Amino acid sequence: AKTTPTAAKNLLTTYDYINPKPDAELVRKSIVYKLIFILGIDPKDATPADWLNAAMFAARDLSTENFLSTRQIHEKFKKRTVYYLSMEFLMGRAFTNSLINQDLYGAFEQAFKELGLNLADISEQEADPALGNGGLGRLAACFLDSLATLRVPAVGYGIRYQYGMFKQEIVDGKQIEKPDLWLDNGMAWQFARPAKRFPVSFGGTLDTSHYPPRWKPAEQINAVAYDEIVPAFGGQIANPLRLWTAHTGDLFNLASFNEGDYFSSMEAQMKNETIANVLYPNDATAVGRELRLKQEYFLVSASVQDIIARHLCRYDSIHTLPEDVAIHLNDTHPVLAIPELMRILIDDYYLPFDQAWAMCQKIFSYTNHTLMSEALEKWSVDMMAQLLPRHLDIIYKINHHFIENVVRPQGYDDDFIRRVSIIEEGEQRQVRMAWLAVIASHKVNGVAKIHSDLMVSSLFADFAALFPERFTNVTNGVTPRRWIAVANPKLARFLDKHLGGSGWLTDLNQLNQLNKLVDNKDIQNEFANVKHAAKVRLAEYIQREMNITINPNALFDVQIKRIHAYKRQSMNVLHIVHRYNQILNNPNADWQPRVFILAGKAASSYNEAKQTIRLINDIAYFINHDERVRDLIKVVFIPNYSVSLAELIIPAADLSEQISLAGKEASGTSNMKFALNGALTIGTLDGANVEILQHVGAENIFIFGNTVEQVQTLYRNGYNPYDFIDNDPELAQVVNQIAQGAFSPDEPHRYHKLMHNRDEFQRYADFRSYVNAQAQVDKLYRQPEKWYRAALVNMANMGYFSSDRSIEDYCREIWRIEPVSEQELPRLA
Ligand code: F55
Incomplete structure (x- = not known):
């Protein structure tokens, strides 16, 4: 039998500990209290990490009552x-997410300001x-x-x-x-x-x-x-x-x-x-x-x-x-x-x-x-x-x-x-x-x-x-709380403004109201500014951490995910090298500047994936130092991909690379996060790309490559990569350059095997169609009105891809489970 002392019982039912919500002053006191009495640290000696810990204890207190009373409701x-x-x-990271979920971000921001500190910097301390x-x-x-x-x-x-x-470091281009x-x-x-x-x-x-x-x-x-x-x-x-x-x-x-x-x-x-x-x-x-x-x-x-x-x-x-x-x-x-x-x-x-x-x-x-x-x-x-x-x-x-x-x-x-x-x-x-x-x-x-x-x-x-x-x-679906509110606060404010409040955060279908605004030039511009600010933020990170300068006005072309042959990062590389060749052939053409951004970890025992990382880094080094390409191409492999890096990178993307071989990627979920943040997708008819296409319409996505049926036919007929290499001189040139050491002159055969293998995932079969789709990308990007219209259409039609919709499906079709109802919730005193 459990007994609850009356005093404690009141605490759980009347919320008198922190009711209704603490203001900045109470938050500041609580943080300082935690610092001194929980962590045993004198405020004048506290490091940013100490302040973070203290603030996390303070924030945890504020959700603990909800946590305990939720349990009580379930029992009752x-x-x-x-x-x-x-x-x-x-x-x-949990900290910022919990502040946003509890509407406490403002109070904590103000509290830290009064302490002479900056909440965003403190949050960066969290592992x-x-x-x-x-x-x-x-x-x-x-x-x-x-x-x-x-x-x-x-x-x-x-x-x-x-x-x-594991934490990924890149040393001489190699994953450690x-x-x-x-x-x-x-x-x-x-x-x-x-x-x-x-x-x-x-x-x-x-x-x-x-x-x-x-x-x-x-x-x-x-x-x-x-x-x-x-x-x-x-x-x-x-x-x-x-x-x-x-x-x-x-x-x-x-x-x-x-x-x-x-x-x-x-x-x-x-x-x-x-x-x-x-x-x-x-x-x-x-x-x-x-x-x-x-x-x-x-x-x-x-x-x-x-x-x-x-x-x-x-x-x-x-x-x-x-x-x-x-x-x-x-x-x-x-x-x-x-x-x-x-x-x-x-x-x-x-x-x-x-x-x-x-x-x-x-x-x-x-x-x-x-x-x-x-x-x-x-x-x-x-x-x-x-x-x-x-x-x-x-x-x-x-x-x-x-x-x-x-x-x-x-x-x-x-x-x-x-x-x-x-x-x-x-x-x-x-x-x-x-x-x-x-x-x-x-x-x-x-x-x-x-x-x-x-x-x-x-x-x-x-x-x-x-x-x-x-x-x-x-x-599958993704949560708009983390992937917009936490990752892209400027976009959240933009949506609040044009959707009349923050209801979209828990009812993502409200985004479809954007559909009637997509032709509005002011709104297009306003969104372009949100995107630009995120690109500047990412460019600053890349400058600070990698000492590489990128131009925020270039098109940011992003592929971030685990490195795997079926996801075809090496096909992305084929396109980069092809573009590099074209620019050198025709230096005075009106090229659209692009920054290719890649990130991802390779399983420690997966040699081909590790070679792919090394290839990306070798090519990045080579192209970024070739003065002839000026800044028409930059290639950046950002080390140690993680959730927090995704939060930085995704809002800054113009183009989302979802280029797995059709039939291999079960769903993909970064495809949803990118589109939700107003990037356009270049992708195959694979996984959830197919449903994204249905929701945003064919004019607003760049689909290329063989279908599942075509892929299966190729396999059945004994797929031979040279059928494609030998019939496409530009592809052959790219393959030979990489295989013969154009980007690894110190070890010319380093990538021979990576290029001349069975091509299990049919990169060479899809190459030409991929390059053509990339040309369409350039063409649209040079018409900003059309590009940002398409970006807004993407966002407007992403409501379906909220994980709230997925969970409602599971509750109804699979688990037969009912949420806590309005009546079951304890009323706030
Ligand atoms: C982890 C451990 C093992 Cl032993 C096997 C697989 C994994 C793993 O991480 N799988 C994984 O991430 N699968 C992905 O699941 C996503 C969510 O459903 C899909 O979107 C994605 O297509 C799929 O590859």
């Missing part, structure tokens, strides 16, 4: 809750927590923002990696990886929850002489929670993001402890504490490493135990779990949650298999983020038998049940059964995690229409024949 009304399980949350690789992790963060803002009862579960995504010490200056934002801990077991043996079988694990480790507040825009509601760390605690390596081997039991524990140490930096290839499997199980075991504990606080029976709980799997990475829940229901609650399985199928849903075979997770049966014998046993039983009760009765042949089996036979038997996810989930979704269609017609075709109603689409 027994709100059905969605648990979003993800190995990655790329949250970005950017990079607990994710790229799109998948950032999507999870946008979704948490929308879930809170839409008042959906939701908890995010992830891992509190001590080292997130350094550890990312994001926790070094303290993390004022997260509440440690030392009492929220669950044991997670590994290894050992399975005694099948009983029913249910008894798992006797060899090792146990504690998962300990840290809660980060996810504030809604507009205050009132805040949801938790619960991140797990690994602690030794008082649990031991059971086997060696029993033998009295204290030291080796401690040694084993120390090894296990490394579970939450580091994020795997692979974004499009699965790794078969044991530590990764341990990380995945660590996340889901702690989370499922916590979900059950929370359920049992409200209901006295485990049987009501499917009414109370929806668990969403962000890709297959947390799929072990399925056998983990089965294990607990069967082994701890003595449910029969069929009953436990029926519950799982109501509870789980799964999002697929890729069709590429190298990214599909498969774990060797041997490894799983070693590490999780009971889970492997349950997976076999699920598979047996599926094949005997679902597949065979429908009369499918052995070949079909071999294809849909969770266990892949072969030299090394493997567990197909995506198959398990599909079989256990009531809904499986792709992340853009074209991707969801391909998912059903290719990767999951056999399953779509078995359960067609299971598959659906939820097109």
Whole structure:
């Protein structure tokens, strides 16, 4: 039983701590108080980082009451809750976002002014927590923002990696990886929850002489929670993001402890504490490493135990779990949650298999983020038998049940059964995690229409024949709070002014009112000024950090994303070199000056991607120092791409490069962020580009390249890159220059392989069409009225791509979850 002292209860119901909202003076006092009494620092010795920490504590106080009262509302009304399980949350900086969401930016700005400090400079001190690789992790963060803002009862579960995504340095053009010490200056934002801990077991043996079988694990480790507040825009509601760390605690390596081997039991524990140490930096290839499997199980075991504990606080029976709980799997990475829940229901609650399985199928849903075979997770049966014998046993039983009760009765042949089996036979038997996810989930979704269609017609075709109603689409979205209000405040003011207030921030379809203003020359100019200011800001950063001068009046052409062959950064390079050649051939033509901006990390083991980074830097050095091109071309590779760099770069882009090979990019989300900030897209018919085209109209986007069908035909006919190189002298020239060392004279063959490979992603097939589209870009940019009109049309039609719309789709179609209603909200005193 929980008791609440009356005084504390009042605090939670009357908001008398800070009601209605603190003014600058109260904020200033609070910051100074935190500095002195929480951090123990004398104001006259405080560094900017100290001030930031103090201010973050002050800001955290202001969302804590919302956070706690949200929990109370959920309890009181027994709100059905969605648990979003993800190995990655790329949250970005929290401070400015929380001030904007709580409408406190002005008060904090003024408070710092009175202290003789500048809020924007202080905010720059915050580490950017990079607990994710790229799109998948950032999507999870946008979704948490929308879930809170839409008042959906939701908890995010992830891992509190001590080292997130590595820090990228560029030395002699090459990527160097350094550890990312994001926790070094303290993390004022997260509440440690030392009492929220669950044991997670590994290894050992399975005694099948009983029913249910008894798992006797060899090792146990504690998962300990840290809660980060996810504030809604507009205050009132805040949801938790619960991140797990690994602690030794008082649990031991059971086997060696029993033998009295204290030291080796401690040694084993120390090894296990490394579970939450580091994020795997692979974004499009699965790794078969044991530590990764341990990380995945660590996340889901702690989370499922916590979900059950929370359920049992409200209901006295485990049987009501499917009414109370929806668990969403962000890709297959947390799929072990399925056998983990089965294990607990069967082994701890003595449910029969069929009953436990029926519950799982109501509870789980799964999002697929890729069709590429190298990214599909498969774990060797041997490894799983070693590490999780009971889970492997349950997976076999699920598979047996599926094949005997679902597949065979429908009369499918052995070949079909071999294809849909969770266990892949072969030299090394493997567990197909995506198959398990599909079989256990009531809904499986792709992340853009074209991707969801391909998912059903290719990767999951056999399953779509078995359960067609299971598959659906939820097109991705991005949060306008971070991607406009935080990243581009000048654009936010522009929108406030022309849309009559800030309602667009929570109802992004209001942007379509811009459609009637797109021909207005004053408004075009006003937007051009917003864009120019962002370009100046980025140019200053590039000058300061890289000592490269760029001209803000040039066209800023931007490709920022993970470096991967399918995303075709090297095709972007082909165009740059082609343009360079054209300028040298015809120096007196009226060229449109361009700045090519690229950024992104390569997985540390991905050689081709690293070579691509080096090529970009070699070419940048060469072209930027060639006086003959003057400033008609500048090439800049900005190191250490991150959420906070995206916030700086995206508002400054004129042109957004979305040039993946059709069929390979599941959705893309930066395409949405760019268009929302008034950049025009040059892109293929891939992922969400297809839907962006439908929304903005063909006159306002530069589409090029082969379609999925054409790509497939080329593959089928035995794609030969030389069919294209040999028939296009300008392309051949570019390929030969790069391959023969024109940009790497110190090592002429450095890029031979990069140019003369199988061209798996058909850069050469799409080259000519890409170059033609780029010529159209130049032509339109030279007619500013038309360009800025098109930019405004893009913004006006981006309402659909709000993550609020995505989350509404999930709530309605997948999770069957209702937000906290107006009536359920406590009224402000
Ligand atoms: C991370 C770890 C592994 Cl093991 C595999 C993949 C990843 C990863 O980061 N994937 C990823 O970012 N996928 C992207 O998801 C986005 C959100 O749905 C899509 O927009 C994007 O197309 C897709 O590549």
